[in-house]
Amino acid sequence: MIRNLDLDLIRSFAAVADLGSISAAARKVGRSQSAVSLQMDRLAEAVGFSLLERRGRAVSPTPRGAAFLEDARRLLDLNDRILTQHVHGAFAQPLRLGFVQDVGEQVLQRILYRLSASFPQAPITVRVCTTTHMLDMLRAEELDVAVGFRSESELPASLLLRESMVWIAARQLRLDREAPVPLVLFEHPCSCRTAAIAALNAAGRPFRIAFTSPSLPGLMAAVGAGMGVTVRSPRALRPDLAVVADLDRAALPDMEFLLYTRPGARPPALQKVEEVLQEELRREHPLYAVA
Incomplete structure (x- = not known):
């Protein structure tokens, strides 16, 4: 039957x-x-x-x-x-999307696969950059939709996902409690950089900037090499990395991913785009998804 x-x-x-x-x-x-x-x-x-x-x-x-x-x-x-x-008619208008690097390669791959299947005639442009840069591009109408961290902005935005920030280092790294904490951070501005420095200052732990990078692969390469400690979401963990228990007194805030859209009229396909972004980002860690 x-x-x-x-x-x-x-x-x-x-x-x-x-x-x-x-x-x-x-x-x-x-x-x-x-x-x-x-x-x-x-x-x-x-x-x-x-x-x-x-x-x-x-x-x-x-x-x-x-x-x-x-x-x-x-x-x-x-x-x-x-x-x-x-x-509804074939959609062939360009789709211009922005993402912070922390979205992750696998999530981005799933998003682009689904969008390419849904809109085979639409040229897709993707910018991977900082939240600040994406917000500027949205205001200039150079992007349609962006996934970034929470930031003060007048742009339309909705909360996609909330995750905990964690201290991450190479498994073999041992911190000397008498020495400044070596930090591996993005260049300014960066919400994780700001949170790390604020948490250490509040806990009274001295620190030094051991390494800076504008790219996540460069940052994580330095962490994996044992150059210091960074702050990211749990999705950045790999088999050679671990959460640093020695810094548990330096409490970190949550990390929030927001969906930002450009002001004004939007192409009709963007509703489908936003659904895909929400589903795939929340799919990664559903227990942290916004209810």
Whole structure:
């Protein structure tokens, strides 16, 4: 017997998986919490296996649900691509996007893959730079959408993700409590640089700037070589790096990723672009996603 999957159920399932919450997913898809819960029951019945499991206060896909989710995303993208090209008309206007380096290579790769599939005729331009530079480009209408850190700005913005900042160093590095903390930091201006210096000053720990770089690969290369300690999000951790417990008294603030858009009229495709950015960035660490 031929069965057809309900795309509305799949879209709600993807939202739950991305946000880690039935209530947050309900707000995103414009339904009540009870309606989304019923949708998840109907989808599980349709596929014949459990899709979600509760872990504390969060909801996450089961192992089979996670495997199903990858194909479900492709199905949703194909649906959206067909609508874009054949129903709403092909979109061929340039898409100009900006990202801070901390978004990460894998996340950026997934974003660009999905956008290229949804808008095959649209030239895509990407700038990877500082939040300050991206905000200037948005004001000058040289970018349409940007993902950056929280910054004082009059531009339209929404909170995408909140993560903890952590002290990171090479596993073999041992700090001398009597010596200044060697810092490996981005050049000014940088929110992590500001947070690191403020935290050490508040804790009364002396420090010195051991290395600066304008690029994240250069920064992490210096950290991996044992030149000092940096401050980034947990997604910057690698097998050769570790969180520095010796600096636990130097408390750090949370790191917030915001979605900034340029003022004025926006191309119709940007709603789809913003959905992809939200889904992929929150997918990386759903437990930290904004409810």
